[in-house]
Amino acid sequence: MSISILLVGCGKMGGAMLSGWLEHSVSPEAVVVVEPNGVEETTAKVVASADAVPDGFRPDVVVLAVKPQMMDDVAPAFARFASDKTVFLSIAAGRTLASLRRAVGADEAVIVRAMPNTPSAVGRGMTVCCPGEGVTDAMRDTCTMLLEAVGQVAWVDDEAQMDAVTAVSGSGPAYVFALTEAMAAAGEKAGLPANLAAMLARATVCGAGELMYRASEDPAQLRENVTSPGGTTAAALDVLRGEDGFPALLEKAVAAAARRSKELAG
Numbered sequence: 001m002s003i004s005i006l007l008v009g010c011g012k013m014g015g016a017m018l019s020g021w022l023e024h025s026v027s028p029e030a031v032v033v034v035e036p037n038g039v040e041e042t043t044a045k046v047v048a049s050a051d052a053v054p055d056g057f058r059p060d061v062v063v064l065a066v067k068p069q070m071m072d073d074v075a076p077a078f079a080r081f082a083s084d085k086t087v088f089l090s091i092a093a094g095r096t097l098a099s100l101r102r103a104v105g106a107d108e109a110v111i112v113r114a115m116p117n118t119p120s121a122v123g124r125g126m127t128v129c130c131p132g133e134g135v136t137d138a139m140r141d142t143c144t145m146l147l148e149a150v151g152q153v154a155w156v157d158d159e160a161q162m163d164a165v166t167a168v169s170g171s172g173p174a175y176v177f178a179l180t181e182a183m184a185a186a187g188e189k190a191g192l193p194a195n196l197a198a199m200l201a202r203a204t205v206c207g208a209g210e211l212m213y214r215a216s217e218d219p220a221q222l223r224e225n226v227t228s229p230g231g232t233t234a235a236a237l238d239v240l241r242g243e244d245g246f247p248a249l250l251e252k253a254v255a256a257a258a259r260r261s262k263e264l265a266g
């Protein structure tokens with residue numbers, strides 16, 4: 001892929017995307033990373049500040065991957081990269097297109113608001129993009145190509161949906177990890193040694209995820225395939241799907257995340 005990337009912030013999410021890019025088709029020469037404290041074990045060029053980006057490096061995409069609360073301090077230094085050939089791709093939770101434009105501070109800045117997730121590190125990310133004013137078809141294709149290198153990509157035109165997107169797929173991996181932790185703890189309570197319970201929980205979540213990824217059936221059918229009438233799974237699902245069970249709890253959790261995303265708008 002011949003897209004040049006300026007990655008601003010290489011923490012947990014920026015780092016996950018960088019790993020995915022370098023592993024899947026982006027050459028290290030095409031990436032400059034701005035990260036004040038350096039980045040361990042990467043083949044890409046890393047500099048400490050916007051001033052240290054090599055002269056003549058003209059990125060197709062500037063990926064803004066700093067904390068939403070830091071955006072106003074960090075983004076202005078990158079205003080000089082704004083042009084009709086460069087798209088700013090922000091992955092900051094909550095930050096609206098309007099607030100990002102103010103933060104970058106350049107009238108000509110063209111911005112896409114995106115929400116990826118950490119499975120991007122292994123090529124299994126889910127990113128949703130929302131285009132700002134002036135995003136050309138070419139810029140859209142560039143973003144899609146870049147993000148498809150690390151997983152699946154969807155676009156929404158209604159920016160208001162980005163809070164719910166953040167709450168479902170952006171934060172979602174953490175719900176699955178929390179489920180895995182809870183399954184392991186429950187296994188221990190049911191009499192298993194801790195290491196065996198952890199192994200069973202992790203293998204089961206990974207196996208179910210892989211099955212769901214590869215199978216043509218929808219999740220409801222895959223669930224039914226496990227659930228023998230009158231069997232053990234049905235007994236567990238009666239509890240999980242009871243009044244305060246999974247669906248109600250996840251509804252509340254997703255609503256809380258979406259609310260927090262709105263608060264971070266800036």
Ligand SMILES: NC(=O)C1=CN([C@@H]2O[C@H](COP(=O)(O)OP(=O)(O)OC[C@H]3O[C@@H](n4cnc5c(N)ncnc54)[C@H](OP(=O)(O)O)[C@@H]3O)[C@@H](O)[C@H]2O)C=CC1
Nearest residue numbers: 009010011012013014034037065066067068091092093116
């Ligand atoms: N983590 C996730 O799963 C997801 C995160 N996001 C979004 O991604 C963004 C980053 O989150 P996350 O990776 O978790 O957070 P991190 O804190 O891990 O990453 C942010 C990085 O930016 C660095 N940084 C600080 N100041 C500058 C600067 N002036 N120039 C360049 N880099 C700087 C930080 O360095 P230092 O630590 O030294 O300050 C840190 O490494 C957030 O906006 C978040 O909403 C979106 C989707 C998923």
Ligand SMILES: O=C(O)[C@@H]1CCC=N1
Nearest residue numbers: 092093166170171172
């Ligand atoms: O927790 C957060 O705010 C970020 C955004 C989505 C996932 N992590």
